[in-house]
Each structure stands twice: as C-alpha cells, then as structure tokens.
C-alpha cells in the first residue's frame with residue numbers, strides 16, 4: 001500500500017502506518033484509534049510510576065516521559081502514541097511558574113493580571129534551551145517505539161495558553177481571561193502573537209526530534225463565541241499550521257497536523273479550511289453533520305463521549321459501531337471527544353479499541 005505524502009524513510013521503518021494514512025485521507029484496512037490522555041491515572045502502572053514524583057519534574061525527565069508514553073501501548077493495540085508532556089511547559093519556558101497541585105490541577109502562583117505584566121515574560125524564547133527536554137523525550141521514545149506506531153507531538157493553542165496564564169489555573173467562566181479580550185484587545189493580540197511565535201518553534205523542534213504528527217489543543221475554544229473565536233483563536237491556529245508547514249516544506253518534510261478546538265462547533269467550517277489535515281471533534285457534534293459541514297476537505301478525529309466508557313462492553317461496542325457508520329471508515333481516526341478520566345476501567349478502554357478495529361474491518365469488507 002502506497003501513501004502519498006509520506007517520506008520513504010518514515011514508511012520503511014513504520015510497521016503500522018494506518019494513523020498517518022488516515023490523516024492523509026488514504027484507505028486503510030482498519031480505522032486507526034488512539035485516546036487523548038491515553039497515558040494517565042486510569043492505569044495502575046501510571047499511578048505507581050508517578051507516585052511521590054512532582055508532575056513537572058516528571059515532564060522534564062526524558063526517560064520518565066518515554067516510559068509513560070509506552071505504558072498504554074503495552075496494554076492496548078493503539079495505532080498511535082502521544083508523547084507524555086503537558087501544554088503548560090510553554091508558559092514555563094516564557095518565565096512563568098506553574099505547579100501541579102494534587103486535587104486542584106495546574107496552578108500559577110503569579111498569573112498575568114494587567115497588560116504591563118507582559119513585560120515580565122521572556123520576549124524571545126530559545127526553545128532548544130528551555131524545552132530541549134521535550135525534544136530529548138521525543139527522540140528517545142521514537143527509538144524505543146522502533147517503528148511500532150507513529151509518535152504524535154503536541155502543543156496548547158495560543159488562546160488556551162493565554163487563558164491559563166491569566167486565570168492562573170482551571171476555571172469555569174474564564175472571566176479573567178475574557179476580560180482581557182474585551183478590555184485589552186491590543187494586549188491580548190500581543191500575547192497571542194508571542195505565544196504563536198514560541199509554539200511554531202516548539203512544533204518544528206518536535207518534528208526535528210522525531211514527532212510524526214502534531215496536535216494543537218484549543219481546549220478552551222468553548223468559552224469563546226463565534227465572534228471572539230474568529231478574532232482571538234482562528235487566526236493564530238491558521239498561522240501556526242501555515243508557518244510550520246512552510247518551514248517543513250523547505251526541508252521536504254510533510255507532517256500531518258490535527259486541530260482540536262473543544263466545544264468549538266461553531267467554527268467547524270473554518271477549522272476545516274485552516275491548513276490542518278485533521279479536525280478533532282468533541283462529542284457534542286454528530287458524525288454525519290460533521291462530515292457534511294467539512295465537505296470531505298479534511299480527515300476527522302473523535303468523538304465518543306469519554307463517559308460512554310462507563311457503559312458495559314457490549315454497549316460500548318454498539319456505540320462505536322454507530323460512530324463508525326456515521327463518520328465512514330475513510331479519512332477517519334477514532335478517538336474520544338476528550339481525555340480519559342482517572343476512574344475509568346482500563347478493560348473498557350481495551351473494549352473501545354477492539355470495537356473500533358473489529359467493526360471497521362467488517363464495514364470495509366461490505
């Protein structure tokens with residue numbers, strides 16, 4: 001099977017290329033599947049490995065990141081690996097202090113409050129110096145994967161990172177960050193532009209280190225409306241894809257990019273025309289309408305409600321079958337609509353993966 005757009009070198013070493021083929025809209029024998037947060041606390045071996053260690057210390061250890069990335073692949077036949085890291089390593093690289101507080105989540109002791117605070121950020125970030133530990137983790141993991149499946153790199157999108165940097169942690173309203181959009185639009189654009197510049201360099205560094213696909217997480221798209229999304233999210237998402245692709249083209253590389261704007265259904269048409277090969281979907285979008293609205297221009301990824309994993313295995317299998325029928329088996333990557341939760345049963349994750357493989361093979365034979 002030939003996959004246009006894939007480098008020969010990559011092909012030669014890759015034993016399972018279904019994920020990359022699906023990104024490019026090529027036919028595959030089965031629908032590839034992976035899960036957001038597939039390395040996580042739902043796995044007892046993850047909890048054991050992480051016990052007593054600081055979260056961001058773990059992120060700074062290439063050997064630990066490699067081990068945590070590989071853990072889920074030892075249990076389940078996922079068709080892709082995603083490097084263990086976090087989106088908040090970028091604010092850290094720009095000079096902000098970020099801690100992971102047990103039971104609370106990520107916390108910034110000194111969040112950005114007013115536009116003057118932008119002066120406290122590192123104006124020019126040397127990604128090799130500040131984020132070289134992520135690149136080392138990627139290279140080590142590529143070696144350890146030995147071509148089993150491709151390795152996905154990732155980043156947070158500018159608006160999502162800006163929201164964390166101003167909120168200082170998780171939030172339901174994001175009112176502090178949205179206050180900036182309405183009260184300080186110029187400073188907001190300045191910050192979004194600073195983040196975009198770092199993100200582009202960061203993603204290029206990940207590819208140079210061995211990442212074979214890239215996902216951009218706009219996890220906080222949902223708190224923007226269509227108008228604010230058009231102004232403060234979409235232009236930067238487009239810029240990132242265009243700049244990364246232009247640079248990669250110069251060196252003859254082609255790395256598929258995925259954009260996941262959680263709860264950003266109002267932006268689906270625009271996202272499908274933003275230079276990304278794949279649009280990731282949360283579970284609030286119906287598969288058939290997502291196909292119609294994106295007009296076959298992109299591959300789609302998603303979107304089973306993570307909570308469906310609480311259902312009995314037979315029910316999971318039925319839900320997966322419907323999802324596959326809705327999306328079709330071509331140009332489709334099965335995933336959840338968001339990350340796995342810590343209280344989920346690994347057995348049901350296995351049932352999800354198996355259902356995707358089995359049902360998609362059957363559908364392809366029809």
Ligand SMILES: Cc1c2[nH]c(c1CCC(=O)O)Cc1[nH]c(c(CCC(=O)O)c1C)Cc1[nH]c(c(CCC(=O)O)c1C)Cc1[nH]c(c(C)c1CCC(=O)O)C2
Nearest residue numbers: 036037038039040082083084085086087105106217219339
């Ligand atoms: C918003 C966001 C963050 N981090 C990330 C996002 C975007 C995706 C999304 O929308 O969920 C991205 C992320 N974070 C992590 C990954 C690893 C790769 C994977 O398996 O998907 C990825 C892709 C590891 C992690 N990142 C985190 C964990 C769990 C904490 C731990 O291991 O101790 C993992 C496995 C911590 C984290 N980091 C963040 C949050 C909100 C949390 C949860 C805090 C909590 O529940 O206590 C910020």
